[in-house]
Amino acid sequence: MTRVTLAAACLAILLAAPAQPARAQDGDPAPIVEIMRAFAGPGTHRPSGAKGACYAGRFEPAATAPGLSKAVIFTRPSDAVIRFSVGGGNPAVADGARGVNRGLSFRIDPDGAGQTEFVMVNAPINFAATPAQMLGFLQARRPAANGQPDTERVRAFSEANPETLLQGRYLASQPIPGSWVGVSYWGVHAYTLTNAAGARQVIKFRMEPLDGPVNLTDDEARARPRDFLAADIAARLASGRPAGLRMVAILGRAGDPTDNPTRMWEGEEARPTVELGRLMVRSVADAKVCDEVIFAPTLLADGIDGPENDPMFAIRTPAYAISISKRMQ
Template sequence: MSSESETHSASGAPSERSDGRETLYISPAEEAVDEMERVSGIHPGYRRAHARGFCCRASFLPSGKAAPFTTAPHLQEHEVKAIVRFSGSSTDPALADLLSPAKGMAVQFLLPEGGRSTLVGVTVPVFFARTPESFMEMLTTLNRTKTGRMPKSEALRRFARHFGESRQSLLALKRLKPPASYATNLYYCIHVYFLVDEEGRRRPVKFEWIPDSGVQTLSIHDAAAMPDDYLEREMELRLQAHPPSFKLSIVFGEEGDPTDDPTKRWPSNRRRIDAGRLVLLEPIPEPHGLIMDPTSITEGIALSDDPILNFRRDTYAESLKRRSGGH
């Protein structure tokens, strides 16, 4: 994934681990998590990205409008329970909310027959890398430049090579303002999925969580005056006063809309339906071993050919293994 000799793990050559050990083979998932650990160090017990989070118990009431397009049990007519986790995007759990611009909202639907299905949303509509290879090159370039192991001229050359795919994500990040609340963000599930109906017909879709309270932001000046964990504190008070809620919007793709590129947006005039309403009920401690894997889905929903989406399964599992082991 990188031209640096110590990271030729995909070929089976010796590869340097973050702990200095040498091994004959490092899987792409292990390599990715190693690089994420190098961003801000290892924080035992925490995720390697979106490290600090705030969990809620929730209830999702489907509208039934998605039922003709999918057999997914949580998109029919009956209410289902859910766990929601809000987070910043940083690898550092101690980083102030203000300093982690993009926020996340992951929803795990607890299905009637005991299964689970997960949607992961963020406050930017696209990802910054099109493939796992470009993701890794940008991450390793950042880490090696930071530690002085790569000249800035070489780093600029590498980042310039990926500017075309990362441009929309960087522009979206630049436009972000500090949120007034986790409950007042629009969250985009940036990957494409397929809804699968009873006849097996597949329709490409994207999901968005739209806050019923509307999008509300703070000025930089006002956000800077807030406590480092102001978003968690605000949510605790908000949940006591009135249950916040979100609408689940399903956006249908048309012929020619990319299904394998998370760095590209679909046109804004695509058909939408209101698939249901998610109500946040009360804060809860984060369940042990909770993993918000966006590839964990139920029948009636299928993964697209997005390489970043499919890469997440093994990297999430590797992150869980390390934090569960106390690392």
């Protein structure tokens, strides 16, 4: 499929919906998007991952991928659209900022059916397990009359919802990424891959830097120009240094939870992985290519299924659809 227009993206969402329905009890994404937009302030474009850059790329499957999944994206190389971002709703945030994640959204676009989209972050977990918890997390941080969050309200919410602190703690424990392709990203949800023989395997997706990690100390990050991440990709493309990420499947075991993206599996970091392919950045794309569509995490090729029991997964595509409709107004 060629680049999807906004209308086609909305159609794709509708087509994807029956496979991963957002159930009523899972929560309504609208109030979450509304509060995210309120936090980002007037003129909000994306209320999350507001700063970013769009690239054309290629996904090259690994020879080991079809053993796990029959998805067409794992059988032949495909074009890709890639958006890297810096978290939060501030499009002018410094690339060296602490306290916000780095994001990776990409669409793998084989000829014909099988378009597949991912929206990942540089942490193995999300900060909320359910839509209600995400809404509560954001509501607790609403500015009080003095314009600042009410620290007592945040403390009480955190005490009652300790898992909401785990992603922030993880990010705080890590060096600042010195390159968008120098850090790992996780799909955070548990997916199921099915191969041509019908064998099913629960996995989590991780993207790993092909050219090794690029880490900055806080002082080094402060000394960098505000927009060094796009400049780093440009320099790599100009010099022929690899600008890409390896996709691996972290193998699940019987009994691993699949319903809660705030939880890593037991011993997850040391689990065996299977290489699925390489996502290569090839050239800078017009921002419109990424801005006029959403990346829909429920749009997956046959042979890849999202978790049916993870309420966060279910509301992501509807949330992104609401967000794009607001920002295109």
